[in-house]
Amino acid sequence: MTERLVVIGADATGMSAASQARRLRGVDELEIVVFERGGFTSFSACGIPYWVGGAVTARDELIARTPSEHRERGIDLRMRVEVVEIDVAGRRVRARDLASGQESWTAYDKLVIATGATPIRPDLPGIDAPGVHGVQTLDDGQALIETLEQTAGTRAVVVGAGYIGVEMAEALINRGYSVTMVNRGSEPMSTLDPDMGASVRAAMAGMGIEVIGDAEVTELRTGADGRVSAVVTAAAEYPADVVVLGIGVRPQTDLARAAGLPLGTQGGLRTDMAMRVCGYDNIWAGGDCVEVLDLVSGTQRHIALGTHANKHGQIIGSVVGGGYATFPGVVGTAVSKVCELEVARTGLRERDAREAGLQYVAVTIESTARAGYYPDAGAMTVKMLAERLTGRLLGVQIIGGEGAAKRVDVAAVALTARMTVEQMITLDLGYAPPFSPVWDPVLVAARKAAKAVRERD
Amino acid sequence: MTERLVVIGADATGMSAASQARRLRGVDELEIVVFERGGFTSFSACGIPYWVGGAVTARDELIARTPSEHRERGIDLRMRVEVVEIDVAGRRVRARDLASGQESWTAYDKLVIATGATPIRPDLPGIDAPGVHGVQTLDDGQALIETLEQTAGTRAVVVGAGYIGVEMAEALINRGYSVTMVNRGSEPMSTLDPDMGASVRAAMAGMGIEVIGDAEVTELRTGADGRVSAVVTAAAEYPADVVVLGIGVRPQTDLARAAGLPLGTQGGLRTDMAMRVCGYDNIWAGGDCVEVLDLVSGTQRHIALGTHANKHGQIIGSVVGGGYATFPGVVGTAVSKVCELEVARTGLRERDAREAGLQYVAVTIESTARAGYYPDAGAMTVKMLAERLTGRLLGVQIIGGEGAAKRVDVAAVALTARMTVEQMITLDLGYAPPFSPVWDPVLVAARKAAKAVRERD
Numbered sequence: 001m002t003e004r005l006v007v008i009g010a011d012a013t014g015m016s017a018a019s020q021a022r023r024l025r026g027v028d029e030l031e032i033v034v035f036e037r038g039g040f041t042s043f044s045a046c047g048i049p050y051w052v053g054g055a056v057t058a059r060d061e062l063i064a065r066t067p068s069e070h071r072e073r074g075i076d077l078r079m080r081v082e083v084v085e086i087d088v089a090g091r092r093v094r095a096r097d098l099a100s101g102q103e104s105w106t107a108y109d110k111l112v113i114a115t116g117a118t119p120i121r122p123d124l125p126g127i128d129a130p131g132v133h134g135v136q137t138l139d140d141g142q143a144l145i146e147t148l149e150q151t152a153g154t155r156a157v158v159v160g161a162g163y164i165g166v167e168m169a170e171a172l173i174n175r176g177y178s179v180t181m182v183n184r185g186s187e188p189m190s191t192l193d194p195d196m197g198a199s200v201r202a203a204m205a206g207m208g209i210e211v212i213g214d215a216e217v218t219e220l221r222t223g224a225d226g227r228v229s230a231v232v233t234a235a236a237e238y239p240a241d242v243v244v245l246g247i248g249v250r251p252q253t254d255l256a257r258a259a260g261l262p263l264g265t266q267g268g269l270r271t272d273m274a275m276r277v278c279g280y281d282n283i284w285a286g287g288d289c290v291e292v293l294d295l296v297s298g299t300q301r302h303i304a305l306g307t308h309a310n311k312h313g314q315i316i317g318s319v320v321g322g323g324y325a326t327f328p329g330v331v332g333t334a335v336s337k338v339c340e341l342e343v344a345r346t347g348l349r350e351r352d353a354r355e356a357g358l359q360y361v362a363v364t365i366e367s368t369a370r371a372g373y374y375p376d377a378g379a380m381t382v383k384m385l386a387e388r389l390t391g392r393l394l395g396v397q398i399i400g401g402e403g404a405a406k407r408v409d410v411a412a413v414a415l416t417a418r419m420t421v422e423q424m425i426t427l428d429l430g431y432a433p434p435f436s437p438v439w440d441p442v443l444v445a446a447r448k449a450a451k452a453v454r455e456r457d
Numbered sequence: 458m459t460e461r462l463v464v465i466g467a468d469a470t471g472m473s474a475a476s477q478a479r480r481l482r483g484v485d486e487l488e489i490v491v492f493e494r495g496g497f498t499s500f501s502a503c504g505i506p507y508w509v510g511g512a513v514t515a516r517d518e519l520i521a522r523t524p525s526e527h528r529e530r531g532i533d534l535r536m537r538v539e540v541v542e543i544d545v546a547g548r549r550v551r552a553r554d555l556a557s558g559q560e561s562w563t564a565y566d567k568l569v570i571a572t573g574a575t576p577i578r579p580d581l582p583g584i585d586a587p588g589v590h591g592v593q594t595l596d597d598g599q600a601l602i603e604t605l606e607q608t609a610g611t612r613a614v615v616v617g618a619g620y621i622g623v624e625m626a627e628a629l630i631n632r633g634y635s636v637t638m639v640n641r642g643s644e645p646m647s648t649l650d651p652d653m654g655a656s657v658r659a660a661m662a663g664m665g666i667e668v669i670g671d672a673e674v675t676e677l678r679t680g681a682d683g684r685v686s687a688v689v690t691a692a693a694e695y696p697a698d699v700v701v702l703g704i705g706v707r708p709q710t711d712l713a714r715a716a717g718l719p720l721g722t723q724g725g726l727r728t729d730m731a732m733r734v735c736g737y738d739n740i741w742a743g744g745d746c747v748e749v750l751d752l753v754s755g756t757q758r759h760i761a762l763g764t765h766a767n768k769h770g771q772i773i774g775s776v777v778g779g780g781y782a783t784f785p786g787v788v789g790t791a792v793s794k795v796c797e798l799e800v801a802r803t804g805l806r807e808r809d810a811r812e813a814g815l816q817y818v819a820v821t822i823e824s825t826a827r828a829g830y831y832p833d834a835g836a837m838t839v840k841m842l843a844e845r846l847t848g849r850l851l852g853v854q855i856i857g858g859e860g861a862a863k864r865v866d867v868a869a870v871a872l873t874a875r876m877t878v879e880q881m882i883t884l885d886l887g888y889a890p891p892f893s894p895v896w897d898p899v900l901v902a903a904r905k906a907a908k909a910v911r912e913r914d
Contacts, residue, residue, distance in 0.1 A: 044890065046828075056830050056831065056832075061830035335887030346885070373513050406864070409884075409887055409897075412867075412885050413876075417871075426768055427869060428803070429866045430790045
């Protein structure tokens with residue numbers, strides 16, 4: 001008997017799930033219907049800053065697979081059709097064709113919710129003025145590029161200084177704009193501790209990017225032409241020919257909430273390790289609309305990242321397709337860059353550790369990403385947290401030049417394996433002068449952290 | 458009462474040990490005497506290819522700490538003095554001043570053997586001719602640079618195609634030489650499997666570096682001026698204005714052997730986890746003259762690498778200084794590059810796995826070091842071995858463009874933690890388009906390896 005799988009959302013999670021399920025089960029076994037309210041499938045939102053900045057030259061390079069390519073693989077993909085209700089008891093969804101407005105019910109045997117996240121868009125005067133742009137969808141990117149090409153001015157203000165914010169700052173610099181960032185927190189990159197964030201701010205100042213901290217935007221002022229002209233805070237006003245919003249996202253779970261599905265404290269769907277929505281045998285969810293287990297702190301967190309979304313989709317597709325796979329959780333790894341500065345983090349910040357009730361030591365070391373005598377041996381700062389008494393690694397933050405950021409992966413694996421910093425000292429990491437000092441900076445940090453653990457008690 | 462620590466050898470292990478012991482114990486507690494037969498201390502032999510190639514401009518950049526700097530720290534450093542005998546029963550060493558030829562005995566309470574390794578120098582006709590160079594010491598490097606600067610020719614032959622060989626090939630290319638490599642094995646980089654070695658050879662051919670495989674050198678021919686003129690094998694003759702020997706090294710354990718200390722099957726000293734020579738309470742050894750435990754195969758191996766030598770020295774110094782530290786072993790990580798090609802390996806090759814009696818699956822995947830749409834997303838090949846049935850990761854080999862090699866560290870940590878490839882699939886590695894595709898290449902390999910493990914049985 002043919003089962004029907006319905007997937008809501010055709011981006012990373014949805015289409016990875018649909019594709020993997022299709023690989024495992026043929027069209028006579030499993031019918032796959034995917035609803036997508038937008039106009040694109042399987043695109044890289046993470047790539048938008050590099051498209052805007054000009055490193056990626058064409059929009060379509062960001063599209064991993066088009067609707068027609070998915071359809072050729074036997075997936076019934078319905079574009080610009082929005083699911084507006086999930087009837088859990090009736091095992092069906094109500095969908096609206098956005099062009100015609102027509103609605104209809106579609107029954108499912110299995111359902112995948114991959115509705116992603118919604119950018120936070122504060123209800124401010126002027127928020128909808130021309131020249132104010134979000135950067136979540138390809139349409140957003142296209143609109144911003146058109147604005148940049150058509151605007152005479154060269155002053156950009158980025159609201160928010162997280163990953164998207166700093167990546168957009170780089171893109172705007174590459175476009176020849178002067179960039180001011182207006183940030184609610186005291187330091188940029190709030191996923192770092194403030195001391196590391198301050199170093200990022202100082203480095204950005206050296207690139208000509210001013211980051212205004214502790215600044216709450218109260219208004220987006222518009223000029224006589226109706227276009228945005230300035231970003232206003234309680235303390236000051238920042239002239240702007242273009243404004244980019246990079247304030248963050250929240251899980252898009254309106255449908256799920258209305259259907260009574262379980263949500264966590266951060267607003268994301270709760271799932272088990274096989275990505276099944278808790279309490280529901282035939283509903284899965286993944287990507288930016290779910291919460292994930294933080295393996296370091298044991299808490300549930302919402303982390304919107306393409307790499308998790310793809311893994312979730314792969315796992316859901318395997319399970320729906322009759323296989324077995326699980327997602328044990330995350331350790332909170334993220335990497336980014338602003339021009340020449342690389343930034344990375346994994347595990348817990350000091351604040352996270354305190355909130356989780358963990359006592360810790362924190363150390364910071366300075367080193368270089370290559371042997372000190374090798375050309376372009378950029379400076380590199382590593383901050384490391386370890387649990388008191390046990391010495392278990394709790395987190396690592398890195399800022400530095402080329403070759404710095406991906407070193408965080410060593411800590412990500414060590415966190416997953418619940419290694420102690422003492423164990424990390426003798427890790428057999430790759431050494432040659434073009435790649436590392438003879439003591440890899442992560443090991444230097446581990447050595448200092450282990451010493452701090454020993455001396456603390 | 459003042460104890461006396463005697464250290465034989467003033468390079469990475471010896472001086473790390475002496476320095477760390479000095480940090481922990483003052484001059485009134487511990488007298489430290491170091492004998493060094495050469496003229497330098499604490500230098501980076503690994504940096505010599507980059508000095509010869511011109512990336513490092515001055516010899517002294519490769520010297521981490523000079524003899525006088527060590528002496529200022531309270532270490533009695535005796536340069537150009539060679540230890541010629543260890544009297545284990547009498548707890549003393551006999552040393553010869555190389556300038557005067559005078560010999561004398563020095564008693565020790567604790568002894569550190571850090572005699573390093575000796576380059577293999579086959580007994581061939583012409584091996585001592587002008588124009589034939591090894592590259593182990595700073596004097597070697599200086600002599601080679603002088604030859605390169607004074608030689609009219611532009612044809613270089615490198616004998617041996619391991620790490621030193623390929624790094625020297627890059628250096629010579631950077632010096633404007635055409636380079637031919639003559640190698641005993643069928644493929645370069647014998648620390649890789651032959652299939653990966655063949656890819657390295659193909660890439661090197663693209664750089665204009667010809668690698669002749671299965672070639673045993675029978676003679677170094679000299680010209681009328683007495684200088685080397687060609688490298689001769691059974692099959693052919695390769696004209697050479699300069700010849701660099703990069704054949705490998707063997708542990709320098711003549712002193713230890715004569716003293717009756719325990720050696721392993723690969724000729725290195727055998728130690729326990731605290732780097733004490735097995736069976737001797739007051740003798741330590743580390744660096745290129747010892748064998749280390751391979752944590753993946755459980756065997757003892759000789760691996761001459763500066764990163765291990767430094768760790769050993771640190772550990773020995775801590776123990777001698779009254780602290781506690783251990784060296785659990787290695788997983789066999791190494792990274793290198795030839796011009797734009799990065800090469801890395803960790804764990805077991807297919808041959809190692811077979812020799813260790815392990816059954817395995819091996820998979821190879823192609824990916825890119827950055828997101829495919831990001832500029833300079835160099836191709837990257839990852840080969841992964843996993844044990845049959847258990848799925849335990851056994852080894853990884855990587856070749857690729859910028860950003861490829863240090864990814865091997867993820868596998869190094871996973872090997873240390875004895876992870877399975879199935880566990881590796883969901884590792885939370887750093888993702889952003891400038892740093893990685895959304896599925897990191899190492900995870901793509903893990904996914905394929907896990908599938909192979911499942912399907913194999």
